[in-house]
Amino acid sequence: MAGSALRRLMAEYKQLTLNPPEGIIAGPVNEENFFEWEALIMGPENTCFEGGVFPARLAFPPDYPLNPPKMKFTCELFHPNIYPDGRVCISILHAPGDDPMGYESSAERWSPVQSVEKILLSVVSMLAEPNDESAANVDAAKTWRENRMKFEEIAAKTVRKSLGI
Amino acid sequence: MPVILLERIPLPSLRTYTSLSVVLLSCAVFYAYQCVLAFQTNPHNSDLNGAGIEHNVNIGNSKEISDILNDPDVVKEPLPSEFDIQLPYESFWWNVVYVLTSEIWCIWTVVNTAYCCLILLAKLIQKAVFGELRVVEKQHLKDKFWNFLFYKFIFIFGVMNVQTMEEVFVWVAWFSFLGFFHLLTQLSKDRFEYLSFSPTTPRLMHMKLLSLLGFILFSCMVLLCACTYIGLHAGITIFAFMAAECLILAIRCLHVLGRYVIHLYEMNVDGVWENRSIYIYYTELIFELSAISIDFGHHLHMLLWGNIFLSMASLVICMQLRFLFYEFKRRLNRHQNYRRVVKNIEARFPMATEEEIKDHNDNCAVCWERMESSRKLPCGHLFHNACLLSWLEQDTSCPTCRMSLSEGPQGDPNGNVPDETGDARPNVPHPPHPPANPQTTNHFFHFDGSRYVSWLPSFSVEVTHTQLLPHGGARLPALQTSQLDNMARQVLSVFPHMPVNLVTEDLRNTRSVDFTIENILEGRLEAPPPGTLVTRAAIGDSESEEEPENQVCIKIISGLNSVYLFIKKKMLSILTSLLDLHLHWSL
Numbered sequence A: 001m002a003g004s005a006l007r008r009l010m011a012e013y014k015q016l017t018l019n020p021p022e023g024i025i026a027g028p029v030n031e032e033n034f035f036e037w038e039a040l041i042m043g044p045e046n047t048c049f050e051g052g053v054f055p056a057r058l059a060f061p062p063d064y065p066l067n068p069p070k071m072k073f074t075c076e077l078f079h080p081n082i083y084p085d086g087r088v089c090i091s092i093l094h095a096p097g098d099d100p101m102g103y104e105s106s107a108e109r110w111s112p113v114q115s116v117e118k119i120l121l122s123v124v125s126m127l128a129e130p131n132d133e134s135a136a137n138v139d140a141a142k143t144w145r146e147n148r149m150k151f152e153e154i155a156a157k158t159v160r161k162s163l164g165i
Numbered sequence B: 001m002p003v004i005l006l007e008r009i010p011l012p013s014l015r016t017y018t019s020l021s022v023v024l025l026s027c028a029v030f031y032a033y034q035c036v037l038a039f040q041t042n043p044h045n046s047d048l049n050g051a052g053i054e055h056n057v058n059i060g061n062s063k064e065i066s067d068i069l070n071d072p073d074v075v076k077e078p079l080p081s082e083f084d085i086q087l088p089y090e091s092f093w094w095n096v097v098y099v100l101t102s103e104i105w106c107i108w109t110v111v112n113t114a115y116c117c118l119i120l121l122a123k124l125i126q127k128a129v130f131g132e133l134r135v136v137e138k139q140h141l142k143d144k145f146w147n148f149l150f151y152k153f154i155f156i157f158g159v160m161n162v163q164t165m166e167e168v169f170v171w172v173a174w175f176s177f178l179g180f181f182h183l184l185t186q187l188s189k190d191r192f193e194y195l196s197f198s199p200t201t202p203r204l205m206h207m208k209l210l211s212l213l214g215f216i217l218f219s220c221m222v223l224l225c226a227c228t229y230i231g232l233h234a235g236i237t238i239f240a241f242m243a244a245e246c247l248i249l250a251i252r253c254l255h256v257l258g259r260y261v262i263h264l265y266e267m268n269v270d271g272v273w274e275n276r277s278i279y280i281y282y283t284e285l286i287f288e289l290s291a292i293s294i295d296f297g298h299h300l301h302m303l304l305w306g307n308i309f310l311s312m313a314s315l316v317i318c319m320q321l322r323f324l325f326y327e328f329k330r331r332l333n334r335h336q337n338y339r340r341v342v343k344n345i346e347a348r349f350p351m352a353t354e355e356e357i358k359d360h361n362d363n364c365a366v367c368w369e370r371m372e373s374s375r376k377l378p379c380g381h382l383f384h385n386a387c388l389l390s391w392l393e394q395d396t397s398c399p400t401c402r403m404s405l406s407e408g409p410q411g412d413p414n415g416n417v418p419d420e421t422g423d424a425r426p427n428v429p430h431p432p433h434p435p436a437n438p439q440t441t442n443h444f445f446h447f448d449g450s451r452y453v454s455w456l457p458s459f460s461v462e463v464t465h466t467q468l469l470p471h472g473g474a475r476l477p478a479l480q481t482s483q484l485d486n487m488a489r490q491v492l493s494v495f496p497h498m499p500v501n502l503v504t505e506d507l508r509n510t511r512s513v514d515f516t517i518e519n520i521l522e523g524r525l526e527a528p529p530p531g532t533l534v535t536r537a538a539i540g541d542s543e544s545e546e547e548p549e550n551q552v553c554i555k556i557i558s559g560l561n562s563v564y565l566f567i568k569k570k571m572l573s574i575l576t577s578l579l580d581l582h583l584h585w586s587l
Ligand SMILES: [Zn+2]
Pocket: B364, B365, B366, B367, B368, B369, B383, B384, B387
């Protein structure tokens, strides 16, 4: 099982180092375990997260790419689609099969053609455009909807914190 | 968890224990040495001379007799008055050994030394092969250890129903070796799985682990020889019991070895090894099925031979049998599904021609490797046969364009607009999970040891434990649907009468099969009366007359299950608390 996953992860790592997409750096935490990755995501331009650098961790299952990795920000991030503990809530990170709640059609879920790069790009676009319907962080969703000024203020604080200022 | 007191008892460190054992052993040897010495320097207890000759003759060793005849001086082996021992051997050191194995406190010292050696050996292997153990490995070892202890305890006192100290002693010795190798196999398996996460593991590490597995396999053979030898004396039943254990161990070890070899081959061969996953699948299948069937036979044998119906041991064994049976069935079902998918793929998706592959001019989207041969889906996407197979085992759509590939009536492929880039749609959030509260439960447990063996103690324990249920979904990773289904299936195999939706709902709160089972056992989660069940109503009408009978059966089965689960859990926790010795040294 882990053999094919390992080969695929190595291929993805190679591709990410050869053609790094803009605003994203990702790679295994250490050589000993290719199933634990670290990623740095720059806040997208022209959004309230602009200028920030947000570290995250990805944990891959042994049957990757049949099942999606788990992703978690290791810094504080006040965002409607990020749980207070840092877990990212986006549809492509959800395992295939039907959604018990009926919120997502299977087309939006994980499939083996997705990759680390695509996940991270989706996260970037999620940072740019939060979705406040049935949010992961209710507080953030409420603030985003009702008090945009305050949300941007908090975001600016997060950005400064992420840069260590 | 249950008995905090025992965790507070300071256990000596391995160093202290070893030195204590060495001191004890040297005391014993010194004692034996003195015995023999005093005996030989003071041989002429004339009135016992005759007895000595008689003793030697009784042994009936003709060589000894001739020795006695040739050299009457040798026959000076009477009993010295201060030691109540007869020395049968002529060699000084053999006599020392004889004394060591005949005095009761010396025997215990020797046994203690043997365990000390075993622990030291385990420590040595750990240092040499594994280095520092990871947390998961420690946890698995602990679980395995207590589980092993529990079942062997049941076996020795429930099935074999041993009465004498000697028998207990022999069985315990046998299971100590067996358990030692089982734990080593478990550890090797965990470590192999971890190593397979890295492409840069040094060759030496692989060599070490492989040779350890070889050593375990060799030891299995030795143990098998040992039990053949014992079986010749003790009968076919004992042989079957022991051989089954050996075989299970050997199969587990071979399983790890097989996976290891395939993994190494896979990592060191460049290019595509297309049939890889098929080999892996069948290796797993064969090993799993054979291990389960041997285990099943072993337990069935115990149940039939032990003549122990209506005892607690039989209950435990029955439940184990039931578990193995379901495990077997589950595996077969999975295989059926696998065969179905294979057939389906072969029938409906033709192999792509070389031209098509050339036109496609891309790697397989699942494994990102070059395509030498591939299957073509109706939507025009190409994949490796094996990659497609493993994906279709869990889903029924094209990985790239999500077109439904399920059999039966299908939509027009063109109506389902292919999303060529396979673009991610990021902004669909997942609903948060409802919170659950921590709960406290009490159990009063009474253990009557004298029911098994007269010298076992009886005691009662009251166990209070707080379940640390998650506080709100926000803290924990969302459960994947497939995971949830899997867990629900596990729960339902134990409680077939519970409705699926209720179990799933509870699982979503507890995130643990154990917690949900406990919730059901303790009545926090109750099945509504059968009439109201959707699932039941759906199967319904034609069978409605049989329903009461079915209900009774189901109730009995689930009742037995709950009793078994309760007993096992309590026994384990009590064993854990009573016998939590030395584990953290050796492992
Ligand atoms: Zn492939």
